[in-house]
Amino acid sequence: MRKSILIINLLLVLALLFAACTKTPETPAVVDEGAPVVEEEATTDDEAAADDEELAVDDVEEVIVEEEVVVPAKFNEAPMLAEKVAAGELPPVEERLPLNPMVVKPADQIGTYGGDLRYGFTGGPTWGGMLYIAQWEHPVTWKYDFSDFEPNIIESWEANAEGTEYIWYLREGLKWSNGDPYTADDITFMVNDFLFNVEIFPPAGGGADWLPNELREGFSVEKIDDYTVKFIFPAPYGTFMLNLAPWGGRYFAQYPFNYLKQFHADYNPDVDDLVAADDAVEDWVGLFLSKAPATWGDPSYFFDYPELPSLGPWIVTQPVGAGTTLIMERNPYYWKVDTEGNQLPYTDRVVATLYQSDEARTFAMLNGDLDFIKDAGDANRELYFDAVDDGKPLKLLLPNYDMGNMQSIHFNLTTKDPVVSEIFNDINFRIGMSHAINREEIIEVVYKGQGKPAQVCPVESSPLYVERLCNQYLEFDIALANEYLDQVLPDKDAQGFRLRPDGTRFQPIFTVINDSNEGQHWVQVAEILIEHWKVVGIDALLNAVGDTVWNEQREANNIEIFMFHGGEGGSGMTAIIDNRWHVPGSHWGIFGNGWTRWYATYLGDLDEDAVEPPQYVEDIRAMYREAIAQPTREGQVEIMREIMELSADYLWTLGISRAGTTIQPISSRLGNVPETYYKGWLQGFDKILRPEQWYIIQ
């Protein structure tokens, strides 16, 4: 029965993508109904253009952004806000909304105002799920079906032909949750006075994930007027906007200039008085970092400090603190409306309960005491199916994981022991290890029959799909595995285990994180792999460690074999955003951990654990820089596909299985939640479902 669900889902997704692929020529016609918001200049559409759903940009200088919906003539608001307006506590809704608010088409129907969204989380509120509900408002956002991205905070943008200059047009009248306007100053302040401030980030200013290190020197941002901003990059950066739909875009919604300037020495000459009044800080930088989402754009500030203005649909009124409940109320200045002009969000509050353990949360969800939880856990699949059969007020959605694979197995090519490193660097070793894995068994035992054997690679529907990368060296064949391994480690001891060239038994250390929320099954998979490898004479030693210890071992490049999740980079263009399994030396590319440390030295401090990359790694990284520089999607795809071919040649990592569908339970009283969707980190998990337009069915 589950298999058939899987197949139906796959068919659905394929159908969607097929529809998306073929729609290109008709697109402008669709936009024509009603008065389009953004002036259009017909996008050119050679049929050869865009092998997928993306913006078709060829020689045109402007990227045209289409909005499929019209801004309604009249706006409505929630009764709880109307009361405040009547009492004179709030300006009327027309003044709170931007002139041109973002119009969200409800997934199903126009919702009704009111009610509490009951959410359950474990760990901290931010990563426990609130981030994906109440923050994650970026300059651009994904469409529901993940087919493309569209403007979100900003109204529109244009780029020059080379992809070195971008101009953003902001939504006039868009406001932070305290009523301050969102203008060009918020953006220039974030870049010039926060990121590039040498006092906050000594000695040379900080970096951000939307700004590649290579492009940092010579980058600038200019305010043209209050609602127009220009970004100038020293070299082409074709994937700039694409990088802002996922996590990288958060910076633009986190630094409210009007509020934060009081804590900044450049804007407040009397800042020392504030420092003196605060016991916990010793200088203005300390003060600033305690008030602004510090360091890496940490969004958890929004859930701890109700006074920090936000652009999210709900704002915190009661932080969780040492208690167990976090309460958020609707943001009266939220800048999105539905197609009938009703200001979003529909639900009045979000009431989020902290659970100390996943079991307690699971029981609450099973019982229908919660409306939504993040990561219900595939291990609980049966429980949820049974609960639905028992008539609990639940619905089960079956989203598709956006993943390159369920796991990625890394043989650290830069590991410290020169003997081990040499063995790992022999591709025959990696091929042999791949053939020794019985993937069907792992899928059956650990993934509950969901998935199919594959290496780490984009899915079939992605323009970056390379068949060979996905399917090579998959067959489970002991003889073949031995044949490959014999070329590398021919000698065996009395127990049949292979020996290093120096005559001792080859016992690589297999490090696995054992306390990761997303990887509750990782150790189980690793144990099975170790058994599989024993059969072909490789005696790997399991090193199951907590996250902290693993981070230290990674820092010191003290990793031999390692297993992690399969990363993003499954559907669409995501592999160009998340390149870590295909471009050596990237963050979290543990197979080249020493190289990663090498490339992390743009600030000039050479790490003693860094390993100088060989020329072929340099070449691939140069290709990747070339790929993200391409102003057109086809250009990006073309170079990325070459990188994928090289990834197949080098077999950087081994995969186990394609990600199957996962489960997402929701309470049956929750309306406007799309039935199937792409779920993943780049999509902002639940944010792609637009929680602001969920409503409580009365």
Next chain:
Amino acid sequence: MWKYLLRRSLYAIFTVWVISILAFAVIQLPPGDYVTDLVNQLRSQAGEVSPEWEARMRAMYGFDDPFIVQYWKWIRNIIFRGEFGYSFFYRRDAGVMIMERLPMSFALSFSSLMFVWAVALPIGFYSAVRRYSMVDYFASFIGFFGMSIPNFLLALMVLFFTYKYMGGAVIGLFSEEYANAPWSWGKFMDLMSNIWVPMIIIGISSTAGLIRTMRANLLDELNKPYVETARAKGLSEARLLIKYPLRHALNPFISTIGWMLPGLVSGETIVSMVLNLPTSGPVLFNALIRQDQYVAAGFILMLSTLTVIGTFISDVALAWVDPRIRLQ
């Protein structure tokens, strides 16, 4: 007696002082500190940080100071200002967090202790007096059963059975309406109506041990000549048992108050995590994982102090009950 009390209180104060050093040192033992954690987060989320930045953060949080300076700053603030420092993870005052959670832990541990006594005493007594009876066997069986099931498993089973057969899992200490309400009579009653589940789960494993101790002690006493003598003098059986051997057998109950408390508190942690109780255990656990050192050290100090106080009380009580101890 006064001399005894004075000596005991001096010991107690000295012990607390040593514990405070140990607590602070143990928290710092694992490699790295909160800045390491921060840098790891930064590296995994956004990119690299310069060593200068890392050094500045360390200086800002005072992690650069030698151990003795850090310890002095910490203990000075606790003693003279009642401040426990700052929670890096929760970004709020550590003392407030400790004070919010500790009373709940204490209430839970104390009620569990009461439960253990209320159950173990009479059963142990009965088992000793009616040795090898059906009731003795049954009580021993239940006791060992309780002892051999880890309490988190018991908690999970209770969760599942209440979910499956009672229409809703028993989770937490308060109903939804009272969880965030200020203290009131209604909230107290609500707490009382919810506390019995964790109370039994936490207490049940200690119960078995205490039943056995009670039974064994009483059996030792029952065969002593003074019991025979009393019986020969014609004292009624009930009066005899309660007046003489039972008093002797009670000693271990009193002397174990001190070390039963930490046992209950640590048992509380994992049960609280499973049942989602707002007690100190889960917060302490998270603080240890995340190197949130002031919260962790503060909790350890407070819990240790409570244990020392518990031991002190039990020593005093024992001396009061049993003159032999006073005289030593």
